[in-house]
Every structure is written in structure tokens, then in C-alpha cells.
Amino acid sequence: MDALLHFLPQVWFVILGLFLFLYVMLDGFDLGVGILSLTSSNEERRSLLMTSLGNIWDANETWLVVMGGALFGAFPLAYGTILSALYIPIFMMIFGLIFRAVAFEFREHSNRKLFWNVAFGSGSFLAALGQGFALGSVIEGIAVDEAGHFIGSTWDWLDWRSLLVALTLIQGYVLIGSTYLILKTEGELQKTHFRTAKLAAVTTLIGAILITIATPVFYETARTRLFSPPLLYIFATIPLLGLLLVWLLLRSLNREEERTPFIWTILIFLLTFIGLGLIVFPYIIPTQITIYQAAAAPSALVFMIIFVGFLIPIMLFYNIYQYVVFRGKVAGSAYGD
Amino acid sequence: MIELLSNTVALSRMQFALTAIFHMLWPVLTTGMAIYLVIVEGLWLKTRNPDYYHHARFWSKLYVLNFGIGVASGLPMEFQFGTNWAPFSEAVGDFFGSILGFEGAMAFMLEAGFLGIMLFGWGRVHPVIHYLATIMVAFGANLSTFWILVANSWLQSPAGGEMVNGKFVVSDYFQAILNPFMVKSVSHMFFATLETSLFVIGGISAWYILNNRHEAFFARSLRIVLAAAIAVTPLQIYIGHLSAEQVYHYQPTKLAAMEAKWETSPAGQPADWSLLALPDESGEKNKWEITIPNALGYILEFKPKLSEPVLGLKEWQPSDRPRMVGLIYYSFRIMSGIGFFLAGLMLWSILQWLLGNLSPEKIAQQKWFLRTWIFAAPLGYIAVESGWIVRCVGRQPWTLYGQIRTADAASQLPASNVLTSLTLFAVVYSILFVSTLYFGSRIIRHGPNLELPVPGLENQPAIETEPATFVPNQRPVEAQQ
Numbered sequence: 078m079d080a081l082l083h084f085l086p087q088v089w090f091v092i093l094g095l096f097l098f099l100y101v102m103l104d105g106f107d108l109g110v111g112i113l114s115l116t117s118s119n120e121e122r123r124s125l126l127m128t129s130l131g132n133i134w135d136a137n138e139t140w141l142v143v144m145g146g147a148l149f150g151a152f153p154l155a156y157g158t159i160l161s162a163l164y165i166p167i168f169m170m171i172f173g174l175i176f177r178a179v180a181f182e183f184r185e186h187s188n189r190k191l192f193w194n195v196a197f198g199s200g201s202f203l204a205a206l207g208q209g210f211a212l213g214s215v216i217e218g219i220a221v222d223e224a225g226h227f228i229g230s231t232w233d234w235l236d237w238r239s240l241l242v243a244l245t246l247i248q249g250y251v252l253i254g255s256t257y258l259i260l261k262t263e264g265e266l267q268k269t270h271f272r273t274a275k276l277a278a279v280t281t282l283i284g285a286i287l288i289t290i291a292t293p294v295f296y297e298t299a300r301t302r303l304f305s306p307p308l309l310y311i312f313a314t315i316p317l318l319g320l321l322l323v324w325l326l327l328r329s330l331n332r333e334e335e336r337t338p339f340i341w342t343i344l345i346f347l348l349t350f351i352g353l354g355l356i357v358f359p360y361i362i363p364t365q366i367t368i369y370q371a372a373a374a375p376s377a378l379v380f381m382i383i384f385v386g387f388l389i390p391i392m393l394f395y396n397i398y399q400y401v402v403f404r405g406k407v408a409g410s411a412y413g414d
Numbered sequence: 415m416i417e418l419l420s421n422t423v424a425l426s427r428m429q430f431a432l433t434a435i436f437h438m439l440w441p442v443l444t445t446g447m448a449i450y451l452v453i454v455e456g457l458w459l460k461t462r463n464p465d466y467y468h469h470a471r472f473w474s475k476l477y478v479l480n481f482g483i484g485v486a487s488g489l490p491m492e493f494q495f496g497t498n499w500a501p502f503s504e505a506v507g508d509f510f511g512s513i514l515g516f517e518g519a520m521a522f523m524l525e526a527g528f529l530g531i532m533l534f535g536w537g538r539v540h541p542v543i544h545y546l547a548t549i550m551v552a553f554g555a556n557l558s559t560f561w562i563l564v565a566n567s568w569l570q571s572p573a574g575g576e577m578v579n580g581k582f583v584v585s586d587y588f589q590a591i592l593n594p595f596m597v598k599s600v601s602h603m604f605f606a607t608l609e610t611s612l613f614v615i616g617g618i619s620a621w622y623i624l625n626n627r628h629e630a631f632f633a634r635s636l637r638i639v640l641a642a643a644i645a646v647t648p649l650q651i652y653i654g655h656l657s658a659e660q661v662y663h664y665q666p667t668k669l670a671a672m673e674a675k676w677e678t679s680p681a682g683q684p685a686d687w688s689l690l691a692l693p694d695e696s697g698e699k700n701k702w703e704i705t706i707p708n709a710l711g712y713i714l715e716f717k718p719k720l721s722e723p724v725l726g727l728k729e730w731q732p733s734d735r736p737r738m739v740g741l742i743y744y745s746f747r748i749m750s751g752i753g754f755f756l757a758g759l760m761l762w763s764i765l766q767w768l769l770g771n772l773s774p775e776k777i778a779q780q781k782w783f784l785r786t787w788i789f790a791a792p793l794g795y796i797a798v799e800s801g802w803i804v805r806c807v808g809r810q811p812w813t814l815y816g817q818i819r820t821a822d823a824a825s826q827l828p829a830s831n832v833l834t835s836l837t838l839f840a841v842v843y844s845i846l847f848v849s850t851l852y853f854g855s856r857i858i859r860h861g862p863n864l865e866l867p868v869p870g871l872e873n874q875p876a877i878e879t880e881p882a883t884f885v886p887n888q889r890p891v892e893a894q895q
Contacts, residue, residue: 138485142522142523152507160500171490181482231827377587380512
């Protein structure tokens with residue numbers, strides 16, 4: 078029984094990690110494309126950018142809804158505490174995502190596209206910024222009492238370290254957005270994004286190095302965990318693997334390969350995620366409340382595994398099917414009429 | 415006023431109400447319209463009549479506009495439980511959170527995962543696969559209704575466990591899902607989305623016919639709508655009646671507010687039914703009232719005498735009963751009034767149909783008939799919003815009925831935070847509302863594109879159209895300017 082009480086929250090920690098990773102990867106390139114659209118030189122390019130996302134952005138965004146629901150059910154305490162502590166960044170993200178979403182529908186029908194172009198680009202930026210601040214402050218830790226209730230102040234999330242995480246996340250989104258566009262476009266537009274991808278790869282790398290240095294220096298809990306075996310060896314490998322992947326990414330960009338940059342970027346995201354997961358585990362509200370303290374009753378976790386768990390492969394299947402149906406380069410109109 | 419603006423609980427409630435009322439406008443149409451799209455696409459596959467194909471394409475434009483706003487405005491609904499109602503989330507997460515999780519994974523993802531194929535996949539997949547995608551979108555949308563109503567019904571009539579140390583401990587998940595309100599609430603909402611969508615489609619079709627545009631084409635959608643309305647409108651009234659009966663048994667405070675009843679009517683006697691009244695909360699009475707003698711027993715139970723007492727609001731302390739009695743009272747009357755009006759419109763339309771006045775040649779002459787249908791188009795929305803006001807304002811002061819008070823459910827946030835987000839929502843949602851109406855009416859004014867090539871029939875001659883009313887509406891729009 079005791080083993081089960083430990084095992085179930087761990088399963089849910091992994092499932093939530095998977096949902097969050099899928100969201101960050103998939104909506105990450107949507108938001109990256111959105112941010113890149115702010116720099117688009119003309120209307121035709123912006124149309125192509127938005128068309129490349131037209132059929133998938135809302136399925137991608139839905140991973141956030143799935144992740145939110147799963148966090149609510151599996152770790153109710155964390156859901157309430159983290160979201161109310163991060164009130165401002167969460168609503169930054171929500172308003173950003175609202176602007177991004179409606180821009181898709183309204184721009185299509187509008188004669189004056191400027192307003193909706195700005196809504197699309199700045200909405201994507203605002204959403205990424207909010208997510209970055211939220212991620213940064215969760216890693217930093219949220220001030221809670223013994224029962225896990227928030228006792229900090231409403232601006233706790235804002236400092237230079239969470240700003241660093243936010244800026245790096247935006248760079249990461251621009252990187253994955255660029256490599257997605259390399260995959261989906263051709264000609265001049267593709268050339269532009271080989272350039273933006275290279276630039277973003279370098280800035281993301283700088284941000285990642287700074288975060289990697291800052292984390293053990295400023296957080297005692299992370300330090301003690303990072304520098305004790307056996308985790309020490311894993312943490313030592315992750316930066317090395319990361320550097321290798323960035324080198325492979327830059328090489329594929331220099332060779333103007335179409336598919337591999339996207340794949341290397343996904344692997345860089347995955348590696349970063351595993352690293353973050355290992356730093357945070359077993360806490361769900363760093364740095365005080367563990368997944369075991371915040372977990373719903375075992376019966377709830379089992380109930381959710383039955384209903385949500387078996388759907389994971391099905392959800393993955395039809396999402397992949399959708400990507401297969403819409404594979405290939407983007408051309409003019411998504412509606413086809 | 416200053417007091418209100420510094421009251422976090424009141425502001426959080428206002429924000430939830432505002433975002434919920436706004437959000438409801440979009441899925442209520444897309445959920446019902448998805449079923450209509452399944453019907454017309456199925457008819458196209460069966461008959462290969464291109465009209466049905468063009469119906470599927472035309473209505474899906476309005477569908478996707480509404481869907482986008484629905485997705486965008488749905489996000490704050492989920493996240494507000496964490497941001498503004500953290501103690502509530504912690505107390506009920508085991509059940510309520512799990513259900514929202516199911517909704518996302520089972521329903522919402524299904525809808526989103528197949529929507530791309532439904533909208534953009536016409537030339538890319540086989541028509542049968544496309545039809546399956548449309549069915550999945552409709553299925554996903556209606557599963558969403560199911561899970562959301564499971565969650566909300568459980569707030570109305572909690573079951574399957576009990577409160578232990580401020581946390582709801584679930585002993586039986588299936589009992590919690592099958593809570594007393596569930597079946598009737600899910601059905602009531604299912605038919606509400608269907609009825610609203612039917613009258614929107616019918617109203618828009620009537621507008622085209624009245625303006626002599628594509629009369630035969632839109633007479634077809636009007637007849638589909640009418641055929642469905644024959645079953646939907648009376649059933650919805652009946653389910654509404656069953657739902658009110660449930661409120662009578664399980665939520666006496668809400669029933670008392672719905673009827674603006676201050677004094678108890680004992681069992682075994684007839685009671686008057688209030689038709690119109692002006693409730694006065696501070697005086698605990700109605701300032702004036704028009705009643706129908708002895709009607710309450712018939713309305714609640716189809717019997718002259720009450721079998722159980724109908725309790726008056728004065729039976730409870732003011733802190734234990736809902737406020738805003740007038741709002742609840744009139745919302746209920748508006749909702750039921752619209753239900754009966756739409757059923758009446760259905761009966762009138764059937765009569766016209768039987769008299770042969772709805773044939774493609776004659777239908778455009780039925781000016782008042784068509785105008786009434788246009789007038790009826792927005793009524794479903796008003797009924798749905800009013801119904802939810804009765805349901806959720808009437809549930810107060812409880813969030814989880816009888817167990818968790820709304821005042822205890824709210825996060826302790828600085829009021830300025832909530833005031834800021836509430837103001838932003840009010841501004842942003844006003845812009846979105848006006849924009850959607852503007853772009854929606856634009857889509858309608860453009861009308862259907864009957865020149866779209868029909869899949870599998872590219873080589874056949876185009877069907878009859880009126881070139882004068884044909885407006886190209888394709889991407890990229892730059893090409894048209």
C-alpha cells in the first residue's frame with residue numbers, strides 16, 4: 078500500500094510532464110511562428126505563416142487544457158496554490174492566447190488586417206512571456222505555509238531570474254517556430270527562417286547556459302540535489318548532451334537541411350525538460366510541497382488513470398494522423414476554396 | 415460601490431459570471447451546429463445532391479468563427495478555478511478536477527484533433543474519412559457538454575462522498591458522476607444547444623429567403639431545422655419541467671427564489687402561482703404580484719394539491735438563501751417563456767408546411783412567417799443564459815450546494831488584481847463580441863459559394879446559381895483587393 082501511495086503520484090508526475098512537454102513543443106512552435114510574424118516584411122508572408130498553423134493551433138493549445146485538467150485532478154492543492162500565486166503571469170498568458178486565437182478567425186475575414194496581425198504577434202509574445210515567468214517562478218519556488226497555501230505577495234514572480242527564464246523560453250519558441258517554418262515553407266521565406274533559426278539557436282544557448290549556472294548558485298535545494306551522486310552524473314551529462322545537440326542543430330542549419338533542424342530542436346526541448354523535471358522532482362510546489370503531499374486520494378488517481386491514461390495513445394494517434402494529413406509545404410489557402 | 419470594488423470574493427464572482435456568460439455564447443452554437451453539419455454531410459454522401467455539400471461548407475464558416483472564440487474564451491474558465499477559487503479547487507479537486515481532466519482529454523481534444531480535417535481536409539482525405547472527422551467533432555463537442563454538466567450537476571446535488579476536514583472525500587466515483595441532477599441536466603443542456611442552433615440556422619435561412627437570395631437552397635435548411643424542431647422543442651419543455659421538479663426536491667432555496675416565494679405553502683393544499691411580481695428583499699415580500707390561483711400544484715406536479723410543502727425564503731436565515739431574487743425570478747420566466755414561444759413557432763410552421771406554404775415557390779411570400787423566424791434566432795441564447803443564471807445564482811450562497819460556501823471558496827487575492835483582470839475581460843470581450851457579430855454578419859451577407867467544386871463531381875456541370883449574388887470569398891484575401 079505504501080509503495081502504491083508513492084507510485085501513483087509519480088505516475089501522474091510523469092503524465093503531467095508528458096502533457097506539458099507536448100504543449101511546450103507543439104504550441105511552442107505556434108507561439109514562435111506568432112512572434113516571428115511580428116518581423117514579417119509583408120502581408121503575403123504573414124498569410125503563409127498563419128496558414129501553416131491554421132489547422133493545428135487549437136489542437137496544440139488543447140494540450141494546455143488537458144494538462145490543466147490533469148493537474149487539477151491529480152494535484153488539487155498545487156493547482157490552487159500555483160495558479161493563485163501566479164495570478165498575473167497566468168492572466169498574461171490567457172489574454173495572450175485569447176488574442177492569438179481570435180486573430181486566426183478575424184484576420185481571415187477582415188479587410189484591415191493590421192489590427193489582427195498585431196493581435197496575433199503580440200498575443201503570441203504575451204502568452205510566451207507569461208509562460209516563461211510562470212515557469213521561472215515555479216523553478217525558483219513559491220512561498221507557502223505548512224499546509225501548502227500561498228503566503229507570498231502578488232509580485233513574487235517578478236525578478237531577474239524569472240525574467241531570464243522568460244526571455245530564454247521566448248528564444249526557444251522562436252527557435253522551434255523557425256525550424257517548423259523551415260519544414261513547412263520554401264524559397265525566400267525558408268531562407269529567412271534559416272537565418273532566424275541560427276540566431277535563435279545562439280540566443281537560446283546563451284540563456285540556457287546562464288540558467289544552468291544560476292540555478293545551482295542561487296538555489297540551495299537545487300544545489301544539494303545537483304551535487305550529490307548519483308544525480309550528479311546525470312546532471313553532468315545533460316549540459317554535454319545539450320551542447321552536442323546544439324552543434325548538430327547549427328550544422329544542419331548550415332547545410333540547409335529541411336527536416337533535421339526541427340528534430341534536433343525537439344530533442345533539445347526534451348533534454349531541457351528532463352533536466353527541469355529532475356531538478357523539480359519530487360516537488361510539485363517547489364521548494365516545499367512534494368507530489369505525495371499534494372496528490373489527490375489514491376482512488377482519484379486510479380480513477381483518472383483509467384479514464385485519462387488509456388486515452389493518451391488515442392489522443393497521440395489522431396493528433397499524429399492530423400499531421401500526416403497536412404504534411405508537406407504550405408501553399409496559399411488552407412480552406413482550399 | 416467602493417466596498418464592492420475592494421471585495422475580492424464579489425469581484426471573483428463577477429469575473430466568473432462575466433467570463434461564463436460570454437463563453438457560453440459560442441459553444442452553445444457550435445455544439446448543436448456540429449450535429450446539423452453531420453446531418454447535411456450525411457445527406458450529401460447518401461444523395462450526392464450538391465446542395466447538401468454546399469450547406470456543409472457554408473455553415474462550417476460560421477461554425478469555425480464561433481469555435482475560435484469558444485476556444486479562446488474557454489481557457490479562462492478552466493484556469494479561474496485555480497487562480498480565483500484555490501480553496502475550492504483544493505477541497506473538491508479529487509472529483510471536480512478529475513472530471514475537468516476527462517473533459518479535456520476525452521472530449522475537447524477529440525473535437526480539436528479532428529477539426530482541422532473537417533475544415534481544411536476536403537481535398538486531402540476521402541469523403542468518408544472526412545465524414546468520420548465531422549462525426550468526431552460533433553461527438554467531442556457533445557461529450558464536452560456531458561462532462562461539464564456532470565461537474566456542474568455535482569455542484570448542485572453533491573453525491574458519492576462527504577466533506578471531511580474541509581475536503582470532499584469521494585467514496586464512490588460513479589455515484590458522484592450519476593448524481594441526482596446529472597441525467598436531466600445533461601439532457602436539458604444537450605437539447606438547449608440543439609434548439610439554439612436550430613433556430614439560428616432557421617433564422618438565417620429565413621433571412622435569405624426573405625431577401626430573395628437562394629430561396630430553394632435555404633428552404634432546404636429551413637425544412638431540416640423544422641423537422642428537428644418538431645421533436646426538440648416539446649421535449650425541451652418536458653425536460654425543463656423535470657429539472658424544475660428536481661429543484662423542488664433538492665434545492666428548496668432555489669425554488670423559493672425562482673418563484674419569489676417568501677411564505678411557505680403547506681403540503682396537501684393548493685397554492686397560487688406567481689406570474690409577475692416585484693420582489694423586495696429587504697422587506698421580505700413582493701411589492702406587488704399577479705398570481706394565478708391554485709396553479710402551483712399543477713405546474714410542479716400536474717396535481718391540484720402539493721404533495722410536499724413549498725418552502726418560502728423566510729424559512730432560512732438571510733445568509734443561507736440566495737440574493738438577487740428578482741434576477742432569478744425573471745430569468746426563470748424569460749427562459750420558460752422563450753421555450754414556449756419556440757414550441758409555438760414550431761407548431762405554426764408545421765401548419766404552414768402542411769398547408770403547402772413552405773414549398774420553394776411559395777415560401778418567399780410568407781413575409782411574417784419568415785420575420786418571426788428571424789426574430790427567433792437570438793432567443794435560444796437568451797434562454798440558455800437565463801437558465802444558467804437561475805441555476806448558478808440560485809445555488810448561492812453555496813458553491814457546492816449545502817457544503818461549501820462561495821465566500822469560503824475564493825482565493826485570498828489582492829482585490830486590485832481581480833479588478834484589473836475583470837476590467838480587462840470586460841473590455842476585451844466587448845471588442846470580441848462586436849467583432850464576432852460584425853464578421854458573422856459579413857459571412858452571412860456574402861452568402862454561400864455555390865461554385866465550389868464538389869469532391870468527386872468536378873467534371874459535372876455546375877448547378878444553377880445566381881451570378882449576381884455570387885461573391886468570391888477565398889483565401890488569400892489580398893487577391894480580392
